[in-house]
Amino acid sequence: MALLYHLLFKIEIMKKIYILFFAAVVGVSLSSCKKYLDVNVNPNQATSGTPELVLPQAITAVANLTWGQTIGLTNANTSSSFNFYGSQAVGYLANGGGVSGWGAIISYDYASTDQQALWNNSYDVATDIQYVIDNTEGKANYAQFNAAAKVMKAYTFQRLVDQYGDLPYSQALKGAASVTPAYDKATDIYKALADLCDAAIVTFKANPTAASLFKSSDPLFGSSSTTAIEITRWIKFANTLKLRLILRGGSKVAFTNKTFDAAGFLDEDATVNPGYVKSSGKQNPAWNAFAYSFAGAAVGAGAQYVPTPFIMGFYNGTKLTDPARANVVYKSGITTATNQLGNQLATAGRGLVPNSWFRGTSSTSYESIGIFKGPDAAAPLFLLADSYFLQAEGALTGVTTGTPLTLFNSGIQASFRYLYKNSTGAVTAGKDPVADATAYQAANATKYIANYGLAVGQAQQLEAIITQKYIALNFLFGDEAWNEYRRTGYPASNSDINAATPAQTIVSIAGVSTAADKLPARLLYPSTEFTYNAANVPTGINKYTSKIFWAR
Secondary structure, three states: OOOHHHOOOHHHHHHHOOHHHHHHHHHHHHHHOOOOOOOOOOOOOOOOOOHHHHHHHHHHHHHHOOOOOOOOOOOHHHOOOHHHHHHHHHOOOEEOOOOOOOOHHHHOOOOOOOOHHHHHHHHHHHHHHHHHHHHHOOOHHHHHHHHHHHHHHHHHHHHHHHHHOOEEOOOOOOHHHOOOOOEEOHHHHHHHHHHHHHHHHHHHHHOOOOOHHHHHOOOOOOOOOOHHHHHHHHHHHHHHHHHHHHHHHHHHOOOOOOOOOOOOOOOOOEEEOOOOOOOOOOOOHHHHHHOEOOOOOEOHHHHHEEOOHHHHOOOEOOOOEOHHHHHHHOOOHHHOOOOOOOOOOOOOOOOOOOOOOOOEOOOOOEOOOOOOOOOOOOEEEEOHHHHHHHHHHHHHHOOOOOOHHHHHHHHHHHHHHHHHEOOOOOEOOOOOHHHHHHHHHHHOOOOOOOOHHHOOHHHHHHHHHHHHHHHHOOOOOHHHHHHHHHHHOOOOOOOOOOOOOHHHOOOOOOOOOOOOOOOOOOOOOOHHHHHHOOOOOOOOOOOOOOOOOOOO
């Protein structure tokens, strides 16, 4: 699929992505805040879009890219989703027994055609976001649309930079005006994204109460109890995203402003729900891609995968003891079958139906808990646990204020809380995230990676923070865990696959990487770039040694 912003007709196509279905139900949507956005594009039927139609589908599409149920992606087997790609690389899941033909998933021998949907789909969605920005700039009645679109643009490009490095940015998303955009340096893009967050915050603060049109068009925070809370949550979201950029960019980026708005950081999970229901094309993207179809049939791809011994070691006592979270993350808790990435022998653990992470027996008999909470559950965009662990690192390194120990403990509690939430967003009856987090830390009383107060020196303290983030992001944001691993080297993994046990390394035993850590460093630019933007796409990129600028 060609990179859509290269096409001369992208402006018109962009206006109608998702809108055909949405326009048919907009009357109901605006009154009930229940929206679902069709992913089909009919290039032969021109339809005009407005910010109130384009923004909600763009926010939904950004969230859906985490699980690969956007713009033609039909199941997790495509591996064209940020979470799924990252989860393979960082040790959350591996190939299951009884299945062959894994290719680059286990070899790391990435080609320019591997994962190129991450690039193409992200730019496609970014074009819609840019349409909102362009058509709301300077319009008082659309100010909040403009601010929200800038936050979503920053989120989208941060995700792209972290996998590809230098990108078309300043000249991109201009349609026919710039069909072969130049590439910007990744560090410059990071600076621009932080500036976007600042600009969005300024606009939100100048418009502190959500207009009814914005509230009804906001599938992220629109369900907040009051319009003032909704805007405050957008400000906190922008603050938290900026914190991630500053921590990851470090001294390599000349950020304009390293301070944060007094509103603080996310204090709730940021999740998107445009009105997911159990029906064709309207289910939660994770459920639809990896659990059950709307007709109740198990999605075949899910059963092909299993968790790895490396991640299971953080639950089963090998590294840490954590049966409470294991019992909501995995179908059979700590007894769920595992496999080391790349092992295709008879010893390879086999996946379960519909997948090894589903807590239940069918599409109608399941626990609304853990990762697959139901077809109507919201899709996570930014976890509260991630917010707390970012704040803990910020406090540790002097980027923000706060007490690292307190923030670290809050991050662990937030992880339990998210996993214990049901499809309505409420903590499941009988579950106590605070008590269970406390019990978890007591069960691992001698382990500094679970008890921050035992960590000696900044290296151990950072290891504790990133390791707990790794556990909290398990099979929810594999790309973010992969980013943090490449940046920090945590959680600790042995690169010597000949000496390491399966629980000690994330490295594939079938990997062909020539890097010292035996892992890939990045994705290659997609083949579409060499077809449509050959004069600008960087050459000489090595998938094993050409690291993203923030990598260790």
